[in-house]
Amino acid sequence: MADYKAPLRDIRFVLNEVFEADALWQSLPGLDGAIDAETADAMLEEAGKITSQTIAPLNRSGDEEGAQWNAGEVTTPSGFKAAFKTYAEGGWVGLGGNPEYGGLGMPKTLGVQVEEMVYGANNSFALYPALTAGCCLALDAHGSEELKQAYLPNMYAGIWSGTMCLTEPHCGTDLGIIRTKAVPEADGSYLVTGTKIFITGGEHDLTENIIHLVLAKLPDAPAGPKGISLFLVPKFLVNEDGSMGERNPVNCGSIEHKMGIKGSATCVMNFDSARGYLVGEVNKGLNAMFTMMNYERLSIGIQGIGCSEASYQSAVDYARERIQSRAPTGAVQPEKAADPIIVHPDVRRMLLTMKAMTEGSRAFSTYVGMQLDISKYADEPESKKKGEDLVALLTPVAKAFFTDVGLENCVHGQQVFGGHGYIREWGQEQLVRDVRIAQIYEGTNGIQALDLMGRKTVANGGAFFKVFAEEVRNFVTENSADAMAEFVQPLAKAIANLEELTAGVIERSKSNPNEVGAASVEYLHVFGYTAYAYMWAKMAKVALSKAEADEIGFYSAKLGTAKFFFQRLLPRIHSLSESVNAGSESLYELDAVQF
């Protein structure tokens, strides 16, 4: 299989040529000159090196070896520890972290590119710093100054890692019914008791301490989601002077036997009157989680992009080398026993589907990253509000669509290999297994869809949607001429379709709340394809403008891929819309007993 190479050319195209990130960064007062084009480029180059040279080579071996549990201790696969150290020393764990506490304060538009590379190189490895970064986000937003000083610097430096402990055996989606308890101590700390499951990186041998953020309920807490508080529970208590203290009674009871991401230790964590510290306000634990939810959703969505890219690179390589049968229009390489399979239309269909969706995802990920940066760092209220609205609307789309598309892509990437795609040594089947979890965790894609359809659309009468639609319409109006027509015409139709679809769901749900859930997943897919139509139109515009400077046909490839997207993939919105418009009736004609 092809060795993973960070797709720097395409990343630079999206970041610099399509979204002009540097101009954006300079315009955001909150970023305060933290980054410029040169620094960004150097970072991308370095990220490319470390991911392909240090992290990717551990991907197959990590999958075969897996994390191992022995009497509460967990060892990661060979090489992970050293690689994590190298990664941490490069400052990568704290890339997006608060500079006040040692983070690099890099904007999300840059962060998403690095995240894609790490996931593309090695999903299991990527999760250790990813969970740590998520943990830091919550702590930075809601922790007391004392807690932040004590924990963030070492976490940003990758000396300590972090986890998010939410799920319990009986609840993942429905966190209101958690049973983990926190009992207040006289000194202001708490004793936390309970069992959490599916804790990524809950125990391992990469760092000397592990900082758990744990959702638990106080003794007198109200029932349901409004009674959840957030606590910081370290594996080793930390002394006043910052040195490591006593071992806290938090233990890994076992690790899961999973389909994939086998190098990531997925732990059952038992808290047995473990000492913890309140983060944020009492009974506002879920609110604290929600702050970083948008970043987390985008991050996990990016797992889908990383896997797609890795699968694609190998598939193209294979398709250019593997000779089998002859081209339909006559032998293309008659001196060989057969033609490379890339000559076959159906193989091209699979490759182009992967290419169009991966590049579309990369553009959309950068676009959503931009909205996160605008909403965080802009000070002009209207821009800030627009950024926030788009973040709210688009992050569930990003999480669910990148990962649903990611599975389809990886399955195509496996299929291109024929029988060899099923053999572990070739690496393609691992990507399918690894990407599959991304549709489930961090809120299942069904939950993302409910969030998009219900909370973010129906609940506000489509207000956020209008913000997005207006931006798309303006683009259409400003770019309708000549060569752009073939892209903006279908885009205009698509956004009109989505508008109609949205109105339909809003109307139907007035009389029946089940209409929201009946529409949600397919609505999200229509949204995704429509958003990608916008992204492809933007990319086509840049490619058209650079037709003269088309080294190695990069820009004409962009145009070719754009055409494929509009002709072959975007039409899916019509079928999906028809299904959405059929409503909830056919879902409820059966009683549970009739299934």
Next chain:
Amino acid sequence: MPEYKAPLRDMHFVMDEVLDFAASYEAYGLEDASPDLVNAILEEGGKFAGEVLAPLNRTGDEEGCHIDDGVVTTPKGFKEAYQQYVDNGWGSMTGSTEYGGQGLPFSLGLVISEMVASANYAFSMYPGLSHGCSAAISAHGTQEQKDQYLSKLTPGTWTGTMCLTEPHCGTDLGLIKTRAVPESDGSYKITGTKIFISCGEHDMAENIVHLVLAKLPDAPAGTKGISLFIVPKFLLDANGEKGERNTLKCGSIEHKMGIKASATCVMNFDDATGYLIGEANKGLNCMFTMMNHARLGTGMQGLCHGEASYQSALVYAKDRLQMRSLTGAKEPEKAADPIIVHPDVRRMLLTMKAFNEGNRALTYYTAQLLDQAHYSKDEGERANADALLAFLTPICKAFMTETGMEVTSLGMQVFGGHGYIREWGQEQQMRDCRIAPIYEGTNGIQALDLLGRKVLGSQGKLLSAFTKQVHKFCQANEGNSQFAGELAKLNQLNTQWGEITQSIAGRAMQNREEVGACSMDFLMFSGYVIHAFMWLKMAIVAQQQLAAGTSEEDFYKAKVATQSFYFKRLLPRAQAHVEALNSGADSLMDMTAEQF
């Protein structure tokens, strides 16, 4: 620990009420397969599958096969289970009575295979490969070859394999390098390496009969130079019993994504003794004889995993409490409502149910045609069945496995995080299913066969043979007001089918790339239309039963409701495929290989 219960009620619904297998058995002189016997066989088969085979599915996956110097051991319990399978006569059901078989219809054998495979797919591959081997020998062997080998293969005492693929060729068998050199005694010496040989080596039977594609020294190039040889692991002694070890060996077994209990072997033939079967240079023709059966069996794999996945998902969705129904708590005394109340969970379950039951109907419909092609006394009827089979089997293979993948993925998703954990069994169904779109001819190859060779190659005749069936059905049910909308929809799609074919044919005359550019979307469109046909057949039968008064209202109402879901929420996808294929080949072919 996942359980499997053979879905006998649904199997009987399709066999008895929709397709009337009993009538066709009688018509083809297969009265031995009486309704009583069929009921008993299905009952026993269900027990065997659920009680003996299903419990070995998870353990077989965790343990996998092992190899030590060419000797392969299967997971614990497999050898004993196979012995029980053989002793109870499951392997010999459809074999000729001449050789210890029971002479029961193919279609009945397929129904039993569905249960065996659903319970434990890897296990089912051992007898499954044997059937293919037997079928080839039965169709093309000399009397002596049949006497020698079928007597052992039919009861399952020996197993068989199909050795076609080599490291550099799977699809393009014309490139094979395995050689066969004639010996003076009429046998041949076979030398070469085959890969991806399912069940090529194992510990479950005392001999393994390999069917091997190889080229004679003076063979023409390409596919016209392939011959087929019987190459047994142990040569036969004078008494036809297991004799000397032949010079062939399993070099290694693959490390796969799934079907781990099936030993997928590299077979090295080193001047191994083999015997020509069929005519020289007609090896592929021999293979094609069983192609319809093989494709249907492989297509059925999508149903097998889909059914097992659905059973578990349904149990989970009724038990797992999470959140409240948005229309008010349905079980307020519990901490939360069972997730089956949620619309999106229902959408996933109904998608699984619709595809599974539609695939079952399509499988059995096609199996009945296999019966007709093989057993009918009327030559015209046999020819008609052959034509329909030529058209349907690539669709069965590809559509049922693509939908099987979607179903098994949904079956994981219903479980949330637990779906990703091996102990719950759902992720194994998806991993095991994933091979089905690849082997027995990739789905892309099936699509090319359907559109290129079968439909366009017959100037549309093979398509119209089927659309006529659909048209007759729509006409016969014209007055049915309950399903007027759906019947009109099916009729419209049936017409559209012909139109898009004509359009493709026109484009293909100018540019041969148009065929491959449209093939997969054409196949998927076809599958959706055929499912619509199957669903209307089933819904109308259900409607009749409900009208006549029945004690099984729930069962029949569910059929009508699932049909409704299929038409409203799944069938619309057919149009996306039409739009994609109508866009033509340019967007696929304009870019250079370097631009990818």
